[in-house]
Amino acid sequence: MPVTKKKLISLLNEDLKWEFAAAIQYVQHAAVMTGPQYESVIKELIVHSTEEMQHAVTLAEQIDYLGGVPTAGVEKIETSANSKTMLEQDLAGEQHAVSRYRERIRQAEELRMYGLRRMLEDILIMEEEHERDLQTALEL
Numbered sequence: 001m002p003v004t005k006k007k008l009i010s011l012l013n014e015d016l017k018w019e020f021a022a023a024i025q026y027v028q029h030a031a032v033m034t035g036p037q038y039e040s041v042i043k044e045l046i047v048h049s050t051e052e053m054q055h056a057v058t059l060a061e062q063i064d065y066l067g068g069v070p071t072a073g074v075e076k077i078e079t080s081a082n083s084k085t086m087l088e089q090d091l092a093g094e095q096h097a098v099s100r101y102r103e104r105i106r107q108a109e110e111l112r113m114y115g116l117r118r119m120l121e122d123i124l125i126m127e128e129e130h131e132r133d134l135q136t137a138l139e140l
Contacts, residue, residue: 003107009068011107012059014075015100019056021075022093023049028079029086038083041137045090048130055123062116084138091134097127 003011026049030042060070078089101124108117 003110005066005111008104008107008111008113009063009066011104012063012066013068013071013073015097015104016056016059016063016071017073017075018093018097018100019052019059020073021077022090022097023052023056024074025077025079025093026052026090028077029090032081033083033086035083038137041087044133044137048090048133051126051130055126058119058123062119066113066116087134087138091131091138091140094127094131094134098124098131101127 026045030045030049033042033045063070078086078093080086080089101120105117105120105124108114108120
């Protein structure tokens, strides 16, 4: 079933909720993560959080440009008392983001929204980098 502009705006708003959640989750995980082996990882999580908020800003601007209203909602945030579990939660979130953005790029292409597609490709590149960073931290 072909995507419509209205449906794409709705999906972008879902992506925006996930970006807000990712930023919050990274901040929370960085604050409570313990262990000397995680010192450099904690710093990287703060960088990831900042990048996720930039994704949120970009998505909100695109949603507005397309005639939608950017959401203020936030998706589910995962927490844990275990540092390794936190990283696994963050990795799962990034894998989810990569999957979503690949689909969103396809949909933007289908609607011939080439500027939106390019913006989504830039976000995807960063999400894939986050995924690699977390795989490295988890020694995968």
